[in-house]
Amino acid sequence: MDRIRIRGGNRLTGTIPISGAKNAALPLMIVSLLTPGTLTLSNVPRLADVRLLQRILQNHGIDITVAGKRVGQHPMMGDVMHLSAKDIVDTTAPYDLVSKMRASFWVLGPLLARCGEAKVSLPGGCAIGTRPVDMHLMAMEKLGADIAIENGYVLASAKKGLKGAHIVFDKVSVGATHAALMAAVLADGDTIIENAASEPEIGDVAECLVKMGAKIEGIHTATLKVKGVTSLRGCEHSVIPDRIETGTYAMCVGMTGGDVLLKDANASHLGAVIDVMQRAGVSVEIKNDGIRIHRNGAALEPVRVDTEPFPGFPTDCQAQLMAMMTMASGTSIIRETIFENRFMHVQELARLGSDIHLHGDTAEVRGVKKLTGAPVMATDLRASVSLVIAGLAAEGETMINRVYHLDRGFETLEDKLQACGADVSRISG
Ligand code: UD1
Secondary structure (H helix, E strand, C coil), X not given: CCEEEEECCCCEEEEEECCECHHHHHHHHHHHHHCCCEEEEEEECCCHHHHHHHHHHHHCCCEEXXXXXXXXXXXXXXXXXXXXXXXXXXCEECHHHHCCCHHHHHHHHHHHHHHCEEEEECCCCECCECCCCHHHHHHHHHCCCEEEEECCEEEEECCCCCECCEEECCCCCHHHHHHHHHHHCXXXXXXXXXXXXXXXXXXXXXXHHHHCCCEXXXXXXXXXXXXXXXXXXXXEEECCECHHHHHHHHHHHHHHCEEEEEECCCHHHCHHHHHHHHHXXXXXXXXXXXEEEEECCCCCCCCEEEECCCXXXXXXXXXXXXXXXXXXXXXXXXXXXXXXXXXXXXXHHHHCCCEEEEECCEEEEECCCCCECCEEECCCHHHHHHHHHHHHHCECEEEEECCHHHHHHCCCHHHHHHCCCCEEEEECC
């Protein structure tokens, strides 16, 4: 199993190209189930989760080809992927695949909408809380599907097709909004989705659906209005830049000090993160070609932050912010409001010498003068990258085990950091 070795203490200087967003690429790939035409996605990040979803979609009969970079493109430019679901040969998403990645459950809505039936394994437990799918199922039932749960599978059918409906979510869910939207575009009649998640990745999917012929109003807002159409066509679409990867590298620079351009980052997706960075004393400059992050020797200021649905501070940057605040000049208060049990990084950060106290959903992060390197264990995607951030500033060597979590969501992390002067290497085996 690969490990990442970091020798801390180097400032970061240079340019980091930001990849396409994992959380947009995955639902965009799933959208291909909705049309017999070819969906061509560009700027697709090269990640383990993308490769796993390819396998899941191929199981349903989708023909997928992937081309690498074109002559003249930036070396980090993502893949171009062609997905063609001319015939859906299997409407079952089996346990052994769905259990590896929760987002694969999202095939439920498109399969129902296109084929009138789907059998999808429940995603099962997860390292960051129970993460139920009740809201997904409620949305499908509202759209007229019959739902049963048998032997760990959701059996859904809508033999006469889905019907437009009024769906009101009682809490904001990214996945349930994707599911409702992907099903409603092919339903008969009008659908209103209230209290929809307005994360940029949902807007990206909605914009792609519109290119395919869907009729959607209210994109990027909490109320989506959909007029169902009878069929969708293929289109070309480029995946938006990854705002979580952007926030993560911004925090790497905040931690080590230095001066880095996060190339192609989209500042309009990062308002809350930029605000927190500035409150912590990190300089953030919005440029035409990305975001420049800059910090000189001055100590980081402590911050008080709650995670919230977009446009609030993202839960997917909570662990990284906590790592950065371990060396602030006072006590930070970080409250996790989206997921229960999303503090597994705290124990590992403690191994590097941090001083963090948990009180229910709130972490009290008392800044320390120095961290020292140690062997640590990656526990989930965002938690593991928080250990990278801490390791970049820790004295001596930090060895991160179980880095397959990192490979799920960060494309060529060690190359991007090395290019800016970090002493980071992957040890295979
Ligand atoms: C997506 C993101 C994940 C991010 C999360 C919150 C992808 C692939 N994943 O996950 O990186 O951390 O949004 O921004 O895009 N909930 C229910 N019932 C449901 C569905 C969700 O109670 O049917 C709860 C969850 O347990 C959680 C909250 O709603 O407490 C938000 O979860 P949700 O937005 O659905 O997260 P995901 O879509 O799984």
